[in-house]
Amino acid sequence: MTRDEALRPLARWRGQAVVVTTMGTVRPWARLSDHPLDFASADSAMGHAADFALGVALAQPQRKVVCLNGDGSMLMSLGTLVTIVASGAANLVLFVLENDTYELTGNQAIPGAGRVDFPAMARAAGFTRVHAFEDPAAYEGTLAAILDGAGPVFVSVRVEPGAEGPLGRGPREAAAYLRPSLAESARRLRRALTGTQ
Amino acid sequence: MIHAGLVLDELRRQGVTDVLGVPDNASKALLDLLALDPSIRLITVTREGEAFAISAGLWVGGRTPVVLIQNTGLLESGDALRGTAMRMRVPLVCLVTVRGHARMIAHGLEPTAEALGADLLSRADLDSVALLTQPTLRAWGVPWEVLASDADLPRLGAAFRRAQEGDRPVAVLITSDTAPP
Numbered sequence: 386m387t388r389d390e391a392l393r394p395l396a397r398w399r400g401q402a403v404v405v406t407t408m409g410t411v412r413p414w415a416r417l418s419d420h421p422l423d424f425a426s427a428d429s430a431m432g433h434a435a436d437f438a439l440g441v442a443l444a445q446p447q448r449k450v451v452c453l454n455g456d457g458s459m460l461m462s463l464g465t466l467v468t469i470v471a472s473g474a475a476n477l478v479l480f481v482l483e484n485d486t487y488e489l490t491g492n493q494a495i496p497g498a499g500r501v502d503f504p505a506m507a508r509a510a511g512f513t514r515v516h517a518f519e520d521p522a523a524y525e526g527t528l529a530a531i532l533d534g535a536g537p538v539f540v541s542v543r544v545e546p547g548a549e550g551p552l553g554r555g556p557r558e559a560a561a562y563l564r565p566s567l568a569e570s571a572r573r574l575r576r577a578l579t580g581t582q
Numbered sequence: 583m584i585h586a587g588l589v590l591d592e593l594r595r596q597g598v599t600d601v602l603g604v605p606d607n608a609s610k611a612l613l614d615l616l617a618l619d620p621s622i623r624l625i626t627v628t629r630e631g632e633a634f635a636i637s638a639g640l641w642v643g644g645r646t647p648v649v650l651i652q653n654t655g656l657l658e659s660g661d662a663l664r665g666t667a668m669r670m671r672v673p674l675v676c677l678v679t680v681r682g683h684a685r686m687i688a689h690g691l692e693p694t695a696e697a698l699g700a701d702l703l704s705r706a707d708l709d710s711v712a713l714l715t716q717p718t719l720r721a722w723g724v725p726w727e728v729l730a731s732d733a734d735l736p737r738l739g740a741a742f743r744r745a746q747e748g749d750r751p752v753a754v755l756i757t758s759d760t761a762p763p
Contacts, residue, residue: 440639
């Protein structure tokens with residue numbers, strides 16, 4: 386499926402969930418959503434979107450937290466799969482959009498492209514709710530159920546390679562959530578979640 | 583020696599909600615107490631860099647986390663610390679046990695960047711991570727306090743103040759083992 390087919394239904398169903406994007410989903414998500422609970426893990430630490438989202442989820446157990454991770458990013462911190470399950474974050478939904486490439490640096494193949502089985506790794510880490518999709522209709526038809534109920538949930542979505550370029554932040558960015566600094570973005574999300582500075 | 587009960591009392595006084603890290607021998611006594619304390623959640627991570635990213639998320643969500651790792655893990659965490667807690671300006675206290683400190687001091691060495699060289703860092707009778715800890719923090723722009731004994735416990739409170747006032751991570755270098763209360 387295309388990345389748009391993966392993200393558009395999520396933008397429709399996310400409700401008041403926090404959505405953490407990274408790498409190839411940062412700008413495409415912003416073309417579909419401009420929400421105070423959107424957060425771009427951009428200009429940040431590579432491979433750490435999922436553990437950042439885990440922290441938000443543990444701090445806000447009454448609120449759903451969705452992380453849109455990439456396959457290259459997931460490989461950088463596979464141990465996080467284990468930490469997520471061990472922490473008991475029942476409100477975290479971890480997506481891995483699999484396109485087999487490091488897209489932002491020119492679509493170089495990730496290690497193990499075409500062979501790495503992310504859903505199997507998630508199960509081996511202890512996830513009991515694991516989904517894998519290639520067909521957009523099946524994905525869209527199941528998404529509401531995925532976002533409902535106790536997790537943590539792992540969702541692999543096979544998407545076509547894209548052509549997103551390097552990420553940055555600053556006032557010229559079209560994506561509203563890329564205009565402030567990472568520090569200001571973190572404070573905005575904190576204010577939205579807690580009402581405090 | 584630093585009594586773990588006193589450290590835990592200070593963490594409680596500072597309103598700490600979560601402690602994240604990877605165990606080591608020097609922090610064992612503190613970890614044993616934390617494991618029994620229902621008021622502070624102990625989160626063991628698989629690699630130290632995770633602790634900084636999760637802590638940043640916890641803080642964004644309204645919690646007051648603290649990282650507890652060994653200096654080896656601090657070095658491993660470089661980009662996670664830079665890209666999350668530092669870049670997001672999270673007022674995060676990071677307790678760092680300093681492996682190799684005693685041997686470094688026994689040899690009369692100071693942890694300064696000027697002293698570092700391939701010969702020194704490869705000596706079998708020294709632990710290079712102790713020599714690298716303070717120069718690394720200095721290079722990263724992370725301030726630190728030193729906790730060597732119970733008498734230094736006010737430095738722990740000072741670290742929390744510096745983190746809050748500067749909206750930044752502050753390290754606390756623990757240079758001796760924690761001991762049961």
